Amino acid sequence: MTIVQDFPEASARYKTDMAQTIENSLKTYGMRIDDYLKKLLPVRDDYLSEPIWYHMESGGKRMRPALCLIVCEAMGGNPDEAVPFAAAVEVLHNMFLMHDDIEDGDTMRRDKPTVWVKYGTANAINAGDYLLGRAYHAILKSNLSFEKKLKLLDIFTITYEKTVEGQALDINWRGSTDFTIEHYLQIVELKTAYYLTCGMVGGAVVAGRSDNVIEKIWELGKSMGPAFQIRDDLIDLTQGKGRGGVIGSDIKEGKPSFLYAYTLSQAGAGDRERLIEIMLKPRESTSSRVVNEVITLYNKYDAINYSQKYAEGLVEKAFKIIEEIPVEDKTTFREIARFMAQRTA
Numbered sequence: 001m002t003i004v005q006d007f008p009e010a011s012a013r014y015k016t017d018m019a020q021t022i023e024n025s026l027k028t029y030g031m032r033i034d035d036y037l038k039k040l041l042p043v044r045d046d047y048l049s050e051p052i053w054y055h056m057e058s059g060g061k062r063m064r065p066a067l068c069l070i071v072c073e074a075m076g077g078n079p080d081e082a083v084p085f086a087a088a089v090e091v092l093h094n095m096f097l098m099h100d101d102i103e104d105g106d107t108m109r110r111d112k113p114t115v116w117v118k119y120g121t122a123n124a125i126n127a128g129d130y131l132l133g134r135a136y137h138a139i140l141k142s143n144l145s146f147e148k149k150l151k152l153l154d155i156f157t158i159t160y161e162k163t164v165e166g167q168a169l170d171i172n173w174r175g176s177t178d179f180t181i182e183h184y185l186q187i188v189e190l191k192t193a194y195y196l197t198c199g200m201v202g203g204a205v206v207a208g209r210s211d212n213v214i215e216k217i218w219e220l221g222k223s224m225g226p227a228f229q230i231r232d233d234l235i236d237l238t239q240g241k242g243r244g245g246v247i248g249s250d251i252k253e254g255k256p257s258f259l260y261a262y263t264l265s266q267a268g269a270g271d272r273e274r275l276i277e278i279m280l281k282p283r284e285s286t287s288s289r290v291v292n293e294v295i296t297l298y299n300k301y302d303a304i305n306y307s308q309k310y311a312e313g314l315v316e317k318a319f320k321i322i323e324e325i326p327v328e329d330k331t332t333f334r335e336i337a338r339f340m341a342q343r344t345a
Helices: 008-014 017-031 034-040 049-056 063-074 079-104 115-119 121-140 146-172 181-206 211-235 258-266 269-279 288-300 303-322 331-342
Strands: none
Touching: 017 063, 017 331, 034 079, 034 121, 049 079, 049 115, 049 121, 063 079, 063 181, 063 331, 079 115, 079 121, 079 146, 079 181, 115 121, 121 146, 146 181, 181 211, 181 258, 211 258, 211 303, 211 331, 258 269, 258 288, 258 303, 269 288, 288 303, 303 331
16 A cells, blocks of 8 residues: 655755745744744743643744745835734734634644643633634734825735634535535635735735735735645645644545545545545544555555646646736746745645
């Protein structure tokens, strides 16, 4: 049986000098919000600070705030002015992760026990709620014009609402017997596209760009977001997702992934019935052997290769949208889009 380990073809394409530059830029720009985060979320010995910083210091990539600052600068703005909004996006991200881990029953995050496992469900929910309030605080207290603050609050609120709508579909379509690629794309446009693009749109707002430019970036996210999430589905079949070496967490929780949707559409009656049966199993009843059985089905119907190609097709679509964004140097945007479909962790 073959289990995906490193996606060698994608890795070979990914390891270009420019791609490495983008990855390094994401790390560098992401770190620029750390000092601000410590002011926004003071490190204290109390019931809120301890679980929050246990989670925040567990090795997150700070990718979303980095995209905010990179786009702001690429649009001719001052990235320092975008730091509060970038931090708000990162805080929202961590709030969602805390709550998602409870909803999904995930016990490991970034190779350590999740907040709800270590501190209890009530503390994890409460800490997440507090994070949402502090995210709004960051936007409201930023040194920006009233008009820009209002736009950022609108962007942030829309993203929050759409992500929750997408999560509702994700939760309730798990193990669905008639789940399709169209259903999957509906989920990820809500749950991933807005969420991933929010920081980029905010960066453009801080840079003073027009509503037309902002609409183009939202449109770009509708391609980049699904590409990012399909890649995330693939990474879940490796040890790169930070689940303490666990492979196939999405399978264990019956998550409606792209791989699941595609395999359902291609499988024979017997395999289809068995796949649905496994995805409907309780998490605690889904052993590693059963996970491997699903991965075997994915390989049998070429779902893994198809998924990667589909993600790369979305990147090509993103490239066409990037050509319509009025900036002189489009290289940064192209490499960000390519990164979404070729990252390895």
